[in-house]
Amino acid sequence: MYIYSPVDQAIVDQRVSQFREQTERYLDGKLNEEVFKQLRLRNGLYVQRHAPMLRIAVPYGVMSSLQLRTIGRIAREYDKGYAHVTTRQNFQLNWPALESVPDILAELAEVQMHAMQTSGNCIRNVTCDPLAGVAPDEIEDPRIWCELIRQWSTLHPEFSFLPRKFKFALTGSEVDRAAIQVHDIGIQVVRNEEGKVGFTVMVGGGLGRTPVIGKTIRGFLPRKDLISYLEAILRVYNLHGRRDNIYKARIKILVNALGIDEFRRQVENEWQYLRDGELQLSDAEIERVAQSFRDIAYKDLPIGDSASHDKRHSNPLFNAWYRQNTVAHKVAGYRIAYVSLKSHGQAPGDIRDDQMEKLADLADTYSFGELRATHSQNLVFAHVEEGQLYELWRGLMQLKLAKSNLHTVQDVICCPGLDFCGLANTTSIDVSQDITERFDELDELYDLGDIRIKISGCMNACGHHHVGHIGLLGVDKKGEHWYQITLGGSSENNAALGTRLGPAIAKEKIGDAVENIIKTYVSQRQNGESFLQTFDRVGLSPYKERVYAHTH
């Protein structure tokens, strides 16, 4: 966990005072709607279909039990008793009263949280590998770099009014769990041939109306140059990104218009003036931030725990959860446990106030008081003793949060859709529920393996449908809800945009269509192939034939 310095705390506190004063001016009629909109967005406050929505930043997805407990209490006292985990590792409250938002932000500031720059045309909260610092395959913990970027980008005087929103994602592992190739800037920690640690920087990725996979602008950037290089990219974008059309204002459009080589030339030219200046990171500055992270005091444990092993033998449900929802930890005797927020009867990523409070208690008991949010809208206990997994699982069972469906067809990413969002064409949540209910047999679920379904209720693509192995995009046809299907997308290392299957399908038939796609996979797969591998081999036709044979 990063612990605030006095400077961090002062900025958050002063931001709350500033926003309180702005809200008062708005309520007194002294700030017009458009101006207040831009100011409130930069404090995480949207006005949606039914009510305001407040998006709380969880920098790089890591939070303390105290922070989660506080959000739980705020959700009960100021909202309808639940919150929503987003694809960018943030928490959203869907029903706060506009007048009480300054009070909510003040309560968040007391536990070192804020909602700065979680919306608006500015640099958004930085996202990260949810397994940062604990993944066995990690080159270096990326959270120090995330925090340096958070500080540099927070209330940046030059880059607070960009052409459009701007999103960063980082990973320190070879396996990409942070979707870095579909962000405005994606950063991977790498080690070069000389053994030096630095960064590969990608630029111009993104989803939305114009999905693009990011392009590498620099293969190896030394550590000390990270912030000055980012400043150079942002300056080129701020000066030259389009401002005449919001649909063409993201950096990906500028990169595509100039070509990556010309864009790189402009950035490198800008960087020549910046690289030796104040933004160059000294070892002392890197160390200062590193020291602000509280270390986890792991015990010296043997590899493999016999009690846990016995429990897995005697309890098939626990065994299923262990196999599906826990993964290896870099420290012997520990495992990483995922909490699925994809249970029946709740929207993907939703979590109740009492669940948040009790999860905070479980984190205190079993995971050093720390939790993480993931890009796929689940939570993580990142440091669980192997011998305590059974007790943790029982605790999760009591909360009905022990669903063993991580990385299965039930682990759907989905936007809020028409149920909440003013932009959506169609609903998403009910479609997700229809699909997940069809695959409730555990054996079948695990047999299908890793299939990522992603659903967006409109072309803004908040559900990341372009990079779903199966992607669904809601379209409005004369007031009716239809869905376009894409297959073969991925936001992992082999990032790819899905291919459109054919004409859109009506809502009442979309569940059947997805079921038919999955049946086609089962009939076509060879030698334990995954869904994506089979799709890459056989192409679109067999899926197309089966889906449209059944819908016409």
Added chain:
Amino acid sequence: MHTLIDAHGTIDDDWVLLDEEIPAVGRNKVIVPVQRWTDERDIWKESEKVLGVLLEPSFDVSLLRPDLNKLSLIAIPFSVFSDGRGFSQARLLRERYGYSGLLRATGDVLRDQLSFLARCGFDQFSVYSEHDIEAVISALAPFTVGYQPDLRQSA
């Protein structure tokens, strides 16, 4: 209506912006629109007047580099407050090209942006007159700390 302020309070604007209706004759401090400056730069450089230019949001400030020692004021316009190009123009002028004259923010400038503008090197702000000017001036410094380098010239 706009009121001109700096970090200390309201200031009188003794500059005049040249447009087609306003001749330069009889004026001591004149602000020349940058297009006209570019066209007539050699004439203006011979002038005895105290000179300023009014930029445009898309103007490449590196083109002003040879003229900076002749300029006492650069006005950067914000046609709409959400167009943030002026922040970069200001920093480039101050940091890269070493411009040390007055830097004035004009147009649709929000009081809520003043501290960002000041930190990018602006020292004069043309703000909407209907505001409580005392409150606006105090809005120049809502934050006592910041993460980024700060170009405020108040020191």
